Amino acid sequence: MVDLESNRQYMIRARQVINATGVWTDDTQTLANERGQFHVRSSKGIHLVVPRDRIRSSSGIILRTDKSVLFVIPWGRHWIIGTTDTDWSLDKAHPAASQRDIRYLLDQVNSVLRVPLTEADVEGVFAGLRPLLAGESADTSALSREHAVAHSVPGLVVIAGGKYTTYRVMARTRSTRPSTAWVRPSTAKSPSASPTTYHCSEPKASGRWNARTQLAAESGLNESRIARLLNRYGSMIGEVLALIRDDPSLGVPLPAADDYLRAEVVYGTTHEGALHLDDVLCRRTRISIETFDRGTESCSEVADLMAPVLGWSDEQKAREVAHYLARVAAERESQSMPDDETADGARLGAADIVPVG
Ligand SMILES: Cc1cc2nc3c(=O)[nH]c(=O)nc-3n(C[C@H](O)[C@H](O)[C@H](O)COP(=O)(O)OP(=O)(O)OC[C@H]3O[C@@H](n4cnc5c(N)ncnc54)[C@H](O)[C@@H]3O)c2cc1C
Known part of the structure; x- marks a missing residue:
């Protein structure tokens, strides 16, 4: 591999x-x-x-x-x-x-x-x-x-x-x-242990939902913001709010994508495995399809938030931003092309930051 x-x-x-x-x-x-x-x-x-x-x-x-x-x-x-x-x-x-x-x-x-x-x-x-x-x-x-x-x-x-x-x-x-x-032998010993049984932890957020007024008061966020966070993170909302408690500047919305808090970018990087700018802008959040600018106006700030967590140098940060801007430009160009062949050619104009395959 x-x-x-x-x-x-x-x-x-x-x-x-x-x-x-x-x-x-x-x-x-x-x-x-x-x-x-x-x-x-x-x-x-x-x-x-x-x-x-x-x-x-x-x-x-x-x-x-x-x-x-x-x-x-x-x-x-x-x-x-x-x-x-x-x-x-x-x-x-x-x-x-x-x-x-x-x-x-x-x-x-x-x-x-x-x-x-x-x-x-x-x-x-x-x-x-x-x-x-x-x-x-x-x-x-x-x-x-x-x-x-x-x-x-x-x-x-x-x-x-x-x-x-x-x-x-x-x-x-x-x-x-x-x-x-x-x-593995150590877990297979007991005949009662069923190797085909898996437990999925479904987020049990209903208690949190009922407590959203209290969560709003404790965090300083408004109730509709808490409702949105509950819909996105379920019972994990406490982890996002803890980031804001430690650093209140993370409770501020992103400038050009104000449905999202700065904390959500950090959380995507610390808890959800994001490694690159497009992981956060396209996959952990949906900023790339929810804003007319497709994330180009928030990508610098998102990179600033990810950089200390991932240990990016200024050069790496600039590379991430340049790659994201090129990706959006290539997607826009492909969407102006008449058919699949020309759209594919235009999209491939922006290389992946990490090569696929
Ligand atoms: C527009 C659209 C609408 C859809 N609507 C619905 C719907 O309404 N309801 C519904 O149920 N489904 C829907 N689907 C279908 C659903 O999205 C797909 O069936 C599903 O995503 C396929 O999942 P998968 O895990 O089989 O494949 P994928 O999600 O493509 O996963 C395959 C994985 O294999 C990895 N991989 C490839 N090669 C290698 C390799 N050599 N080594 C290691 N890893 C490798 C890839 O990186 C990828 O992560 C829709 C799909 C589309 C495109």
């Missing part, structure tokens, strides 16, 4: 390995020198984010389209409009939304809106790839959303296809269950 952050190589030994690599399944099957059991096709889906006041509706909307359905979902101070479903055979790490994709969604949603949306209303755009088990159909929207499991070589299980909403079912699939062979 290669750690892409440090470029160091590690040898990892395991009795069993599960290959659950989504749209990369075809590539990773090849790595194991196995004859591919599955062929996974990538289907690109894009979403648009627009501010809540651009659509005057008190409920979400579901529309039937020629090929599929379109959702218009209320999401905080925004609407999410999606999605598309088209075959994608270009760069898997950076599926790019083209102008055609954006136009398609706007045309669909405008068919039911009194005041049509324009491209100027779009705050953010995001694209992803669905891993679909390949079948006979040329059309990705007609391919199965089911998953399948195979034991291609001894000690290696491949699971492919499926959906987020079926991940528990996928994990429970008999053939992907860990066997006693997975358990």
